[in-house]
Amino acid sequence: MPPLPFLLRSLYRYYYQIPSPHFYFLHRTMAASAAAGEPISPSNTRLGWIGTGVMGRSMCAHLINAGYTLTVFNRTLSKAQPLVDMGASLAQTPRELASRSDVVFSIVGYPSDVRQVLLDPTDGALSGLRPGGILVDMTTSEPSLAVEISAAASSKNCSSIDAPVSGGDRGAKTGTLAIFAGGDEAVVNRLNPIFSLMGKVNYMGPSGKGQFAKLANQITIASTMVGLVEGIVYAHKAGLNVPSFLDAISTGAAGSKSLDLYGSRILKRDFDPGFFVNHFVKDLGICLKECQNMGLALPGLALAQQLYLSLKAHGEGNLGTQALILALERLNNVTLDS
Secondary structure, eight states: OOOHHHHHHHHHHHHHTOOOHHHHHHHHHHHHHHHTTOOOOTTTOEEEEEOOSHHHHHHHHHHHHTTOEEEEEOSSGGGGHHHHHTTOEEOSSHHHHHHTOSEEEEOOSSHHHHHHHHHOTTTOHHHHOOTTOEEEEOSOOOHHHHHHHHHHHHHTTOEEEEOOEESHHHHHHHTOEEEEEESOHHHHHHHHHHHTTTEEEEEEESTTHHHHHHHHHHHHHHHHHHHHHHHHHHHHHTTOOHHHHHHHHTTSTTOOHHHHHHHHHHHTTOOOOSSBHHHHHHHHHHHHHHHHHHTOOOHHHHHHHHHHHHHHHTTOTTSBGGGHHHHHHHHHTOOTTO
8 A cells, every 4th residue: 555645645636636746757758759859649749728619619529539638728617518528627727728738729709818818927828838838829810919929939938820710610520620820830730630630731821821811711701601692682582492592503603612501501590600790790800900901902891791790780699600691681671481
């Protein structure tokens, strides 16, 4: 039987969640593996995940299923419970999470949330990350904030990658997201074994370029969604069978990922969020701000943002982006199910 002092120390560490000396040895082993360029794997890399909402929960689940040790944090603790049930451990703050992790992922709502969970001097993840650690922000956020996070991480001998994603809740569930990565290309390549579990990573350039790529993606989606719902309303008003119409155009030049993801949901009046209207309004607002900085005029973007703002004004900000059909129905005094 182990001596009594050893048992008392072990119980004390367990009760107060104080890492044992073996924890620090393991971390040094991981750090040494990273320095030696050993490929990232579940055996040498601990992961942290901040943000377990519609997208984050599914993305994180792929990493747990692949065998990675995961620590999770979410402001609404109940949203993290499914991942805890899968084997993740729960942290009370982003700082605590980062102290247990080699790579910290975040996917939250707004740039202000990103700043708080990553850069807050008291509880932010960077304050708890050891030298050599990596921050990966997968939130759609401001390019300038991505550059700021990268500089802050570098000052602590850490790395930061901006890696927002596209593909909606379905892409998150199936692991087929498009990932737009900005930062040090060598770090992005090193993270590829993790990224590949969530989708396909695309290196876009230095810090901030991942965010710029995602914003350009959102501009493309915005006008596509306007075209999709206008086509549906037109087909309905013309007396066409709308499901047959959507099936007919899906294999032609009008086919799109937006049609595949949202066409049937619109017809079923299924407005559950794969991506929130509120978050899309935020994204398009960032796009317009960057357009102003660049001296760009993008009228399609501006129109789409106004239509989505009208949904928010009607209290529909927590619906999915396919709820854009509601704005067009109101404009034309029609209802598809009439």
